Amino acid sequence: MINENMVELADRDRRHIALVLVGLQELFGESFQSLSPLARCLLCTICDQCAIGFIGLFVGGPGSGKGTQCTTVVEHFGFTHLSAGDLLREDIKSGSANGTMIQNMIKEGKIVPSEVTVKLLQLAMQESDNDKFLIDGFPRNEENRAAFENVTGIVPEFVLFFDCSEEEMEKFNFWAGTRVDDNIETIRKRFNVFVESSLPVIEHYRSREKIDAGKPIEDVFKTVKNIFTVNDIFGILHFTVC
Ligand SMILES: Nc1ncnc2c1ncn2[C@@H]1O[C@H](COP(=O)(O)OP(=O)(O)OP(=O)(O)O)[C@@H](O)[C@H]1O
Ligand SMILES: O=c1ccn([C@@H]2O[C@H](COP(=O)(O)O)[C@@H](O)[C@H]2O)c(=O)[nH]1
Numbered sequence: 390m391i392n393e394n395m396v397e398l399a400d401r402d403r404r405h406i407a408l409v410l411v412g413l414q415e416l417f418g419e420s421f422q423s424l425s426p427l428a429r430c431l432l433c434t435i436c437d438q439c440a441i442g443f444i445g446l447f448v449g450g451p452g453s454g455k456g457t458q459c460t461t462v463v464e465h466f467g468f469t470h471l472s473a474g475d476l477l478r479e480d481i482k483s484g485s486a487n488g489t490m491i492q493n494m495i496k497e498g499k500i501v502p503s504e505v506t507v508k509l510l511q512l513a514m515q516e517s518d519n520d521k522f523l524i525d526g527f528p529r530n531e532e533n534r535a536a537f538e539n540v541t542g543i544v545p546e547f548v549l550f551f552d553c554s555e556e557e558m559e560k561f562n563f564w565a566g567t568r569v570d571d572n573i574e575t576i577r578k579r580f581n582v583f584v585e586s587s588l589p590v591i592e593h594y595r596s597r598e599k600i601d602a603g604k605p606i607e608d609v610f611k612t613v614k615n616i617f618t619v620n621d622i623f624g625i626l627h628f629t630v631c
Pocket of ligand 2: 451452472473474475477494495496497498499500501502506525526527528529533570579
């Protein structure tokens with residue numbers, strides 16, 4: 390049975406180990422990023438030096454249910470949801486200098502230049518009090534991924550892929566139908582962009598979890614909740630990323 394004294398002792402030991410590991414991390418230097426995800430997680434979780442905490446990515450085709458599932462994970466696990474698409478739409482509304490360019494790209498289902506999206510994500514993380522984020526609908530391509538990692542220094546390892554057929558995505562989006570890009574012509578363009586540019590970057594994340602997103606919302610949530618619960622129990626959701 391854990392009691393208060395044991396927790397204090399554990400904290401003191403943890404700080405002691407942290408000092409050793411911070412030293413080790415300095416020794417690893419550049420090669421830190423080439424350590425296995427688990428080794429990095431272990432170093433990170435003990436070193437306590439990171440400015441930004443845990444980042445999970447929700448990726449999948451247009452209308453595969455990423456946003457829907459994020460909402461429920463936020464409620465149960467205390468994450469802040471950052472939808473790259475929502476941030477871009479908010480930027481248009483704010484009257485930013487990039488607004489017209491972003492609007493045109495979205496209408497065509499094209500991918501907005503990485504520097505714009507990464508800057509919006511970075512700002513949203515910096516402005517948040519939370520240190521646990523779910524980034525939804527990003528990265529869309531290899532350039533997005535590289536730019537995010539270069540600018541933020543974060544290499545996300547927790548990736549949920551919402552796998553869904555084109556027919557299912559069309560059906561889901563048909564019922565939504567509230568956005569400039571929720572028409573059948575643009576939905577198909579978005580799907581093609583997803584297959585050509587986004588799928589390869591999803592495959593880059595070897596530790597991704599694939600979810601059958603074509604099932605009813607409640608069933609998908611059960612699967613997602615199980616993944617989060619297991620990772621929460623093992624402390625993985627608390628690991629930070631240097
Ligand atoms: N498993 C599901 N079964 C039926 N409908 C669903 C399912 N998941 C989501 N939907 C519905 O499909 C629509 C799109 O869902 P959602 O916005 O969550 O997808 P998304 O992947 O975030 O889409 P986008 O990439 O366009 O932002 C919504 O109307 C949502 O209610
Ligand atoms: O990282 C991103 C995210 C989105 N876009 C553009 O926005 C639309 C809509 O995105 P949703 O995720 O479906 O809300 C998408 O088709 C792209 O045009 C982007 O360029 N980069």
